Amino acid sequence: xxxxxxxxxxxxxxxxxxxxxxxxxxxxxxxxxxxxxxxxxxxxxxxxxxxxxxxxxxxxxxxxxxxxxxxxxxxxxxxxxxxxxxxxxxxxxxxxxxxxxxxxxxxxxxxxxxxxxxxxxxxxxxxxxxxxxxxxxxxxxxxxxxxxxxxxxxxxxxxxxxxxxxxxxxxxxxxxxxxxxxxxxxxxxxxxxxxxxxxxxxxxxxxxxxxxxxxxxxxxxxxxxxxxxxxxxxxxxxxxxxxxxxxxxxxxxxxxxxxxxxxxxxxxxxxxxxxxxxxxxxxxxxxxxxx
Numbered sequence: 001x002x003x004x005x006x007x008x009x010x011x012x013x014x015x016x017x018x019x020x021x022x023x024x025x026x027x028x029x030x031x032x033x034x035x036x037x038x039x040x041x042x043x044x045x046x047x048x049x050x051x052x053x054x055x056x057x058x059x060x061x062x063x064x065x066x067x068x069x070x071x072x073x074x075x076x077x078x079x080x081x082x083x084x085x086x087x088x089x090x091x092x093x094x095x096x097x098x099x100x101x102x103x104x105x106x107x108x109x110x111x112x113x114x115x116x117x118x119x120x121x122x123x124x125x126x127x128x129x130x131x132x133x134x135x136x137x138x139x140x141x142x143x144x145x146x147x148x149x150x151x152x153x154x155x156x157x158x159x160x161x162x163x164x165x166x167x168x169x170x171x172x173x174x175x176x177x178x179x180x181x182x183x184x185x186x187x188x189x190x191x192x193x194x195x196x197x198x199x200x201x202x203x204x205x206x207x208x209x210x211x212x213x214x215x216x217x218x219x220x221x222x223x224x225x226x227x228x229x230x231x232x233x234x235x236x237x238x239x240x241x242x243x244x245x246x247x248x249x250x251x252x253x254x255x256x257x258x259x260x261x262x263x264x265x266x267x268x269x270x271x272x273x274x275x276x277x278x279x280x281x282x283x284x285x286x287x288x289x290x291x
Contacts, residue, residue: 001071002048004029006064007040007273007280010152014063015039023055023066036286040273044071056269065272067281069252075282077229079160080220080246082238083171083178083192085114086256087185087275089148092177093127099138102130115259116241120172120212128195132204136197139176147177149185152275157186158290159279166227170219172212172242191219217245235278238262254278 004027008015013036020032020041029045048068049055056066084091091114097106106127113123157167169182169190182190194207209215216238224231236243236250239258247253247266255266256275263269270277279289 002045003042003069003071003074003283004045005035005040005042005067005069005281006059007035007067007270007277008038008064009272010036010039010274010276012063013038015041019059019062019064023059026055035280035284039286040277040280042280042283060271063272065270065277067268067270069268069281073232073251075163076160076235076251077165077233078224078227078235079157079165079167079278080216080223080234080236080250081167081169081187082216082240082243083169083181084173085239086237086243087150087153087169088177088181089150090146092142092147092173093124093131095142095146096131096134096138097127099142100131100134106130114240114242115261116244120242121210124172124193124206124210124212128202128206129204131195131202134202136200136202139174139195143177143180147181149181150275152273152277153185155289155291156275156278159284159288161186161188162290166223168219168223170211170216170246172210172216172240174206189223191215213242213245216243217249220246220249235282237275237278252281254281 006020024043027045027049029043032041032043034041059066091110094107097103109123112118167187169187171178171192173192174195175192178190178192193211196203196205231249232251234250235252236246237254237256254268255263256270
């Protein structure tokens with residue numbers, strides 16, 4: 001058995017009963033279960049539809065996300081999340097680079113690295129090198145003035161933790177940011193890279209080993225094993241090429257507002273919903289959300 005989930009942007013819900021019902025009928029699915037009126041609904045079906053991605057593409061044009069999963073085991077016990085452009089709305093290194101006067105150059109490298117065009121470790125080393133001489137105090141300035149939490153993140157974590165879940169933030173960014181983001185959103189733990197400073201200024205170096213794609217996969221296995229659960233009990237979310245390993249290794253891997261080349265390699269793609277989409281994918285109704 002499978003479950004099909006349809007959802008939209010909670011800030012501008014546009015899912016109507018006719019659209020959802022027509023899909024359920026076309027696929028020979030069961031009755032609609034509304035998770036949130038106008039915003040999210042699901043139905044069961046016996047087989048994987050052959051025209052899944054054609055239907056997905058058509059609904060994208062209407063502002064609707066469509067996801068298909070095996071019905072059994074959808075409710076996960078752990079959240080493993082990327083930070084930059086996933087749990088927050090920015091790329092921290094781009095914001096630091098802007099303050100250092102090298103924003104355009106670094107932003108281009110970031111975009112190419114996240115799209116999988118560049119080696120992550122080499123790209124990170126190059127970008128951090130351009131920050132040499134920047135006052136360490138700028139990190140706090142950037143966080144306070146420029147970093148915003150992505151919609152739905154706090155509700156996602158609070159709801160999963162209320163159900164006994166664990167939340168881990170694993171970033172190719174920096175601990176100076178993950179520490180504050182984790183505390184603000186309610187994560188249980190965080191892992192990231194360390195910016196090295198001396199004499200109150202960034203040296204242009206990053207601590208080794210660099211946390212990249214493989215380190216995120218290691219975190220998936222290490223943390224789940226420590227909790228006594230398996231990778232199949234984890235829902236992972238990210239947007240960049242360095243997230244693909246953990247997205248493929250987790251029980252549910254969600255490409256959220258991801259780079260096109262990344263989304264193309266993920267079975268669960270959310271382009272319109274916010275982070276609460278991860279709750280709908282697990283079968284939570286909006287009435288279950290912990291605000």
